[in-house]
Structures are given as C-alpha cells and as structure tokens.
Amino acid sequence: MPVTIRDVARQAGVSVKTVSRVINGDGPVREATRQRVQAVIEALHYRPNAVARSLVTRRTMALGLLIADVINPFFPEVVRGVEDAAKVAGYTVLLGNTDEDPVQEERYLALMQERQVDGLVLSGSRAEEEVLRQAADSGFWMALINRAVHHPRILSILVDNADATAQATSYLIQKGHRRIAYLLGPSRAEAARLRFEGYRRALREHGIPFRPAYVVQEIPRIEGGRKAMRTLLALPSPPTAVVAYNDLMAIGAIEAVQEAGGRVPDDVAVIGFDDILLAAYTIPPLTTVRVPKYEMGYKAAAALIDTIKIGRTSPRVVRFKGKIVVRGSA
Amino acid sequence: MPVTIRDVARQAGVSVKTVSRVINGDGPVREATRQRVQAVIEALHYRPNAVARSLVTRRTMALGLLIADVINPFFPEVVRGVEDAAKVAGYTVLLGNTDEDPVQEERYLALMQERQVDGLVLSGSRAEEEVLRQAADSGFWMALINRAVHHPRILSILVDNADATAQATSYLIQKGHRRIAYLLGPSRAEAARLRFEGYRRALREHGIPFRPAYVVQEIPRIEGGRKAMRTLLALPSPPTAVVAYNDLMAIGAIEAVQEAGGRVPDDVAVIGFDDILLAAYTIPPLTTVRVPKYEMGYKAAAALIDTIKIGRTSPRVVRFKGKIVVRGSA
DNA sequence: TCGAAAAATGACAACGTTGTCATATGCCGG
DNA sequence: CCGGCATATGACAACGTTGTCATTTTTCGA
Structure with missing residues (x-):
C-alpha cells in the first residue's frame, strides 16, 4: 500500500537504481531525468523506507x-x-x-x-x-x-569530579568550617567515588582529620539527602557544613536542617553538585558546582x-x- | 562479520526457518531441536537483526x-x-x-x-x-x-484545561480578589486557548468585567512571565492577583513582583499551571494546578x-x- | 561522419529476516 | 508392520533499498 521506489521508477519510466541515485544525489543523472523523477516523487508523496536502506547500508x-x-x-x-x-x-x-x-x-x-x-x-x-x-x-x-x-x-x-569537590570543600574550610560532613552518592557510580576523594583530599591538604562518622551514604535524591542530614544532626557534635554528592541530596539536607529548626547557612552550610535548575530556587538558593x-x-x-x-x-x-x-x- | 541466523542454522544443522521458529517461539519445534538451536545461539552470542525483521514484518x-x-x-x-x-x-x-x-x-x-x-x-x-x-x-x-x-x-x-483554570480563577475571586490578570501562553497552543477561556468564564460567572489590559501574552518561560508581570505592574491600577498559563510564567511573575519590592501573595497573588518540580521550591512555594x-x-x-x-x-x-x-x- | 571516451542508465544480487507452502518425519491404531 | 494423520522441518520468495558491474547513450575531437 505505501509508495515504494519501484512505484516511482515505473511512473517516471526509469529504473529503480536511477530513482535511488536521484534520492541520494550520488552517481550521475541527467538533469532532465532528475527533474522528471523528482516530480514523480513529489506527486506520489514518496518517502524512502529507512529500514530497507539500513539493511543494505548496514547503518x-x-x-x-x-x-x-x-x-x-x-x-x-x-x-x-x-x-x-x-x-x-x-x-x-x-x-x-x-x-x-x-x-x-x-x-x-x-x-x-x-x-x-x-x-x-x-x-x-x-x-x-x-x-x-x-x-x-x-x-x-x-x-x-x-x-x-x-x-x-x-x-x-x-x-573533574575530584578537583571540583576539593575546591568546594576548600571553600568551606576557608570560610572557617572545620566540622565538614560528606553526603555520599551511589557507590557503583564512579563519579561518586571521585567526588568523595576530592572531599578527602581537601581535608588532608588543610590538615583537617577525616571523621568517618561525617560520611553518610544514601540514595542520591532529595529524600536521601534529608535522611542523611537527620543522621548527621543526631551526632553528638554535628557538622557545621555539608558537601553533598549532588544537588538533590543537598536540597534534602537543607530541608532537614530547617525542619530541625536550624538555619542555612548560619547553622549548617550546604554545598551541592551539578547546578540543576532547582538549585537557583531553593531557600536559600544553593551554592553548588556547575557541571556543563x-x-x-x-x-x-x-x-x-x-x-x-x-x-x-x-x-x-x-x-x-x-x-x-x-x-x-x- | 556479525553472526546471522544463517550462521546459527549451519552450526546447528537446521534450516534458517527453524532457527527463526525457535527465536520467535512460533510454529512447532521438537524439544531436542529447540535446545540444540538455543545452545548454538548462546554459543555464538547471536542477536537477531531488528532491522531485517522489521523490513519483512512491516513493524x-x-x-x-x-x-x-x-x-x-x-x-x-x-x-x-x-x-x-x-x-x-x-x-x-x-x-x-x-x-x-x-x-x-x-x-x-x-x-x-x-x-x-x-x-x-x-x-x-x-x-x-x-x-x-x-x-x-x-x-x-x-x-x-x-x-x-x-x-x-x-x-x-x-x-480539563478550561475547567481547571476556571477553578483556579474562582479560588482567587473567593479570596476577595477582583483585579485578576492573566498571563497568556503561545497562541498556537490549543491548551493556551482553553485555559484562557476558563479564566474568562470564571470572571463572567462571578460578574467581574473582563479587562483586556489585564491579559499579557509572552513566551511561556520564566523570562516571559517576568516581562509580562513588569508590564502589568506598570499599569495605573495593577492587578492584585495573576493566573499564569504555566508554572514557569508564574515563577517569572513572582520574581518580577519581588524585584519591584512587592510581596507574594500579600501584594500580588500568583497561581500557576502544571505543578512542575520547581513549583514546590520557589519563594513562596507556588500555588498551581497539578497536571498528571x-x-x-x-x-x-x-x-x-x-x-x-x-x-x-x-x-x-x-x-x-x-x-x-x-x-x-x- | 566516425570512433573512442565519458556519461547515463539498468539488471541483478544482496542485506537478514519471516511468510507461504510443500515435504519429510514420527506416531498410533489396527 | 502398515496406512493415515499430525507434527516437524525446509526451500524459496519476499520485504524495499543500495552496490556492482554491464550496457546503452551521449559527447566530442579528428
């Protein structure tokens, strides 16, 4: 029922190969022939079948x-x-x-x-x-x-996952923070590993001891960040700043702080990763690492x-x- | 180079059609044959070519x-x-x-x-x-x-674009608003037309006169909403409430109000449409129509x-x- | 005007699969 | 142990296109 190259060929009085040449613009075709074929193609509303084409071209x-x-x-x-x-x-x-x-x-x-x-x-x-x-x-x-x-x-x-996270962490350190936690992402993700490394490197470079209790792993969503932050807030000496695997976790963390009556960034500073659209609209707007x-x-x-x-x-x-x-x- | 059904057939000592039957689970195949073919398929890591299949099945x-x-x-x-x-x-x-x-x-x-x-x-x-x-x-x-x-x-x-917008508009009217503006979306969009109709219907039903100056059309993005709201605020008697074609425009409107030193919802109430993720995180969070x-x-x-x-x-x-x-x- | 080279065109196979139909094989009752 | 029937299998064409190569037509110089 659909129009095929054969129909076009018959109607135009040429071989299918000539029609093929016109369609793909390869091989020599006399201008008069080209126009005749083109006219038939338009008249019949012919559209080449990409499936058939792919089968033979293997692309x-x-x-x-x-x-x-x-x-x-x-x-x-x-x-x-x-x-x-x-x-x-x-x-x-x-x-x-x-x-x-x-x-x-x-x-x-x-x-x-x-x-x-x-x-x-x-x-x-x-x-x-x-x-x-x-x-x-x-x-x-x-x-x-x-x-x-x-x-x-x-x-x-x-x-540069590691470098960027290290910079973010250093930024917090320069702001005077010493108790800095990390919200870890999915361990299967290479990016998660590298970002975590960056966090640890920044601590090391500034001579701040790494505290395992300040690292919480959760699903990389808002809920995960909220849950992780609650855990951190329950610590005897909770962190004053948090670096999150991504913005969603960071947003969850902000929510958890605010739920607990704390203020961001005064009580807990939060920094995210990715710079998703949402990041610019949270309260307060999220400081984060923009990824292109x-x-x-x-x-x-x-x-x-x-x-x-x-x-x-x-x-x-x-x-x-x-x-x-x-x-x-x- | 890639393995075809022919390779499988040869290796298994059957016809290609039998292999086809095994793959698609149609037609009768003796259990012993089926297993032999299946084994060869796995041994050769054979994957049927969907392009070829589509050509003949026409799907x-x-x-x-x-x-x-x-x-x-x-x-x-x-x-x-x-x-x-x-x-x-x-x-x-x-x-x-x-x-x-x-x-x-x-x-x-x-x-x-x-x-x-x-x-x-x-x-x-x-x-x-x-x-x-x-x-x-x-x-x-x-x-x-x-x-x-x-x-x-x-x-x-x-x-139900019209009904939902009418409800949203009525909600504002019940809250005491009388000067209600509408941020119109792209006129090519049917949804935009219907929502606008809903707005007008609600006004009509509550006996509030329709004022053309309260309708501003802009691109349905945050920038568009901001621009439209600025226009409205410049009016001699600016609206106290705004219904927007969608959430993005509504968010832009909120920004424009705040830029101008006004407060939402006290000076201008804003209501959106769609309930995008962002809507829950603006300041203040956006009242809107949730679309499934x-x-x-x-x-x-x-x-x-x-x-x-x-x-x-x-x-x-x-x-x-x-x-x-x-x-x-x- | 002719011949050779170049340009244009076409016939046919191929891509990898499934549908159609014919044939082979296995099974069962007598 | 055979006929008949159901089950299992295979040969071949077809899907709609492009690649290869042969053939026809045109062009152009002598």
Whole structure:
C-alpha cells in the first residue's frame, strides 16, 4: 500500500537504481531525468523506507541514549545536548531509562544492539565494566558520560569530579568550617567515588582529620539527602557544613536542617553538585558546582559520531571543568 | 562479520526457518531441536537483526515521541510515562525536540515516517492541523497530548484545561480578589486557548468585567512571565492577583513582583499551571494546578499501542483532571 | 561522419529476516 | 508392520533499498 521506489521508477519510466541515485544525489543523472523523477516523487508523496536502506547500508543513522532517569533534573540537559548533536549530523536518538539498575542497563544494551544503532551514549551507567567492554569488543561504539573505561571503542566524557569537590570543600574550610560532613552518592557510580576523594583530599591538604562518622551514604535524591542530614544532626557534635554528592541530596539536607529548626547557612552550610535548575530556587538558593551538562551531552554525541565516521576514537577522553557557583547556602 | 541466523542454522544443522521458529517461539519445534538451536545461539552470542525483521514484518516496534523541549520541566515526566508504557509493550522510543516550531515538527514527522515507527506521540504539538491530518490519512497512528484533532487515526489525551483554570480563577475571586490578570501562553497552543477561556468564564460567572489590559501574552518561560508581570505592574491600577498559563510564567511573575519590592501573595497573588518540580521550591512555594504529566504520557503510549494492535482508536479521547495544589503564592 | 571516451542508465544480487507452502518425519491404531 | 494423520522441518520468495558491474547513450575531437 505505501509508495515504494519501484512505484516511482515505473511512473517516471526509469529504473529503480536511477530513482535511488536521484534520492541520494550520488552517481550521475541527467538533469532532465532528475527533474522528471523528482516530480514523480513529489506527486506520489514518496518517502524512502529507512529500514530497507539500513539493511543494505548496514547503518541506521541512529544513536542509542541510555540515562538513569529523565525525571532526575540532571539528565534533561544531557539528553538535549545529545539530541542536538545527533540532529546536526542527521542521526536519530533512541532513548532508554535504566534507573541506575545494571540489569535494566544490560537489557537495553542488548536491545540497542539488536536495533543496530550506530553508537551508544551512556549517562549514569552502572553496568559492570566487563559488560561494556564486551559490547565494545563486539564492534559497538560507545560514549560514556561521567565514567571512564579504557577501550579502543569507548569514549569518555568527564568532569573533574575530584578537583571540583576539593575546591568546594576548600571553600568551606576557608570560610572557617572545620566540622565538614560528606553526603555520599551511589557507590557503583564512579563519579561518586571521585567526588568523595576530592572531599578527602581537601581535608588532608588543610590538615583537617577525616571523621568517618561525617560520611553518610544514601540514595542520591532529595529524600536521601534529608535522611542523611537527620543522621548527621543526631551526632553528638554535628557538622557545621555539608558537601553533598549532588544537588538533590543537598536540597534534602537543607530541608532537614530547617525542619530541625536550624538555619542555612548560619547553622549548617550546604554545598551541592551539578547546578540543576532547582538549585537557583531553593531557600536559600544553593551554592553548588556547575557541571556543563548540555555541553557534555553534545560533545558525547558529536565525538561519538566523529569516531564512528573515522573508525577510531580520537581523542579517547574529553574533560570538562566544574565551576563553583556561590549562592546563599554556603 | 556479525553472526546471522544463517550462521546459527549451519552450526546447528537446521534450516534458517527453524532457527527463526525457535527465536520467535512460533510454529512447532521438537524439544531436542529447540535446545540444540538455543545452545548454538548462546554459543555464538547471536542477536537477531531488528532491522531485517522489521523490513519483512512491516513493524518496527518503535514509537516516535515528539516534545517541545526536554529541558522544559513539563516534559520529562511525560517522556518517562511514554517510555514506561512503551517498554512494557516491547516498544522502543525515538525522541525528538521540536521547540514549539511547526517547521521542525513537520521535519520530524517526515523523519519518523521514513523510519517507519509504528506510532507517534506528540506533546506540545504546534503543527498545522492539516499536516497532522495528512500524516494520519497516510496511515500513521498518533496520540496527541493536550491537543484535540478529530480523526479516526488520532487519539487525544487531554486535561480539563478550561475547567481547571476556571477553578483556579474562582479560588482567587473567593479570596476577595477582583483585579485578576492573566498571563497568556503561545497562541498556537490549543491548551493556551482553553485555559484562557476558563479564566474568562470564571470572571463572567462571578460578574467581574473582563479587562483586556489585564491579559499579557509572552513566551511561556520564566523570562516571559517576568516581562509580562513588569508590564502589568506598570499599569495605573495593577492587578492584585495573576493566573499564569504555566508554572514557569508564574515563577517569572513572582520574581518580577519581588524585584519591584512587592510581596507574594500579600501584594500580588500568583497561581500557576502544571505543578512542575520547581513549583514546590520557589519563594513562596507556588500555588498551581497539578497536571498528571506522567500518567498522561503513559496513557498516551499505552492507548496508542492498543490502538495500533486492534487497528482502530477506541476510545478516541481520554480526559484527565487537573487539581489545585494550594501552596504559598495564593 | 566516425570512433573512442565519458556519461547515463539498468539488471541483478544482496542485506537478514519471516511468510507461504510443500515435504519429510514420527506416531498410533489396527 | 502398515496406512493415515499430525507434527516437524525446509526451500524459496519476499520485504524495499543500495552496490556492482554491464550496457546503452551521449559527447566530442579528428
């Protein structure tokens, strides 16, 4: 029922191959022929079938994009960056939410392979390194956002998690804080590990002893931050400042302080990470580390597409810088 | 280079058709054969090529999802709802951002048709009705969120925009407000028209004269709301309350009032629409109309998939109810 | 005006899978 | 141990496009 290239060919009195040439603008075609074919294409409202095309060219012009959860305010900007870069290069994006669940991530990875996407962007990846490596070995091109895996077919887009967190921590120390706690993120996340390292490094560099009781791990959401902060406030000598894995936890922490009758930043200073939209609107507005989310998404997709084109990763790691945004919470 | 069904067949000593039967679990296969084939599939890490499959079955098991902009906090929940419903039914989602631009929307519409998606969900659609109708005529199944188009292949998922806005307006009137302004959204959006109607209806029902000067149209973002509110504040007799097309404009309005040295809700009460995440965290927290965004996305995709399956829309319109969430701004 | 080279066009196979239909195999009752 | 029937399997075409290579047509110089 739908119009095929064959219909166009018949109607225009040429071979299908000639129609193909007109559509793709390759191979020589006499101008008169081209116009005749073009006219038929428009008359019949013919649209080439991308599925058939992909089967023979072995390219789908599609990118997979796996993120933890679109509703998490960190990801929409990443998604948009990926989408924009993809669009510029003529690629389409297949989206999947993995909920930071390695099982779901693996399932999607397999799905994307079946669907023959030309490359895959992962943000918030929690799969075993071995799984990613295996997919890459089987010929899959990947770009990881905020995760590093060394492999000839894997590209990493990173922020300086450790440095930025160290700076944030140092900022608090310079403000006179000595009892500084850390709200730890998901241990599976490489970014969580690195940020925590930055926190410890800053303490060490300023000669402040590390106190394990000042580190609380929770889910990286508002509720998690609230819960973690309650734990900290119950300590015999509670912290006067808190560095959080991300903004959501930081916001939860602020809420917990205020619930307990304390004031931010007077009683407890709070500093977040990511600079999500919400961060500018809390009470007080959140001091945080701005991460170039859109840019990272854009770069991930753009670099991935280049990589696919030339057939090798180059460069293999792209680093972005986080930047402290001082607002009211610290 | 990649493993095909042929490789599996050869290795297992059966025909490709038998392998196909094993994979899809259709047609009779002797248990012994099934196990042998299954073993080879696993040994070779064979993954069926979805592109080839789609070509012959004429179904891609993919849904297109066109939204205005993922970064706009209204859409992530919709996206997640669509994704979840799609996943349950074995569908994959192709995402596109249209930026409320009819040209981009049409371009994506064509792209999605080329890619042979089985159906399309549109949220924030701004294309000419004729364009949508034409796509539907050519056999395309669609679900529109917050837009109604009467066509046998088009499904509409709506909120009671007019009623909910009328309620919100009435709420302000009951609070004693008489000078109530309206921040109008994009005139291309059907939702904008309906909400505005609700505002006017409420005024009418309470015998409050409609004043054109109290209606300001701007882009539906924070900046737009700020700008619109500034205009209103410059009026000789500025409003004491404002109903906004959406939360972003409402937040902008709050900012403008505060910038001008006024207080919300004492000097100007503000009420929004959508209940985005941000709404709960502004100062003061925003009173607004909660729209079941996730549910609407889920329902859109689920109903669309049902529709595709049975080959006809049933029902053709699904209505959701908005609900006033009273917080601090009104 | 002719021949050779260049340009334009077309026939056919291939991409990897499933649908259709024919054939082979296994099973069961007598 | 055989016929008949159900079950299991396979051969081949088809999906709609592009790649390869052969063939036809045009162009142009001598």
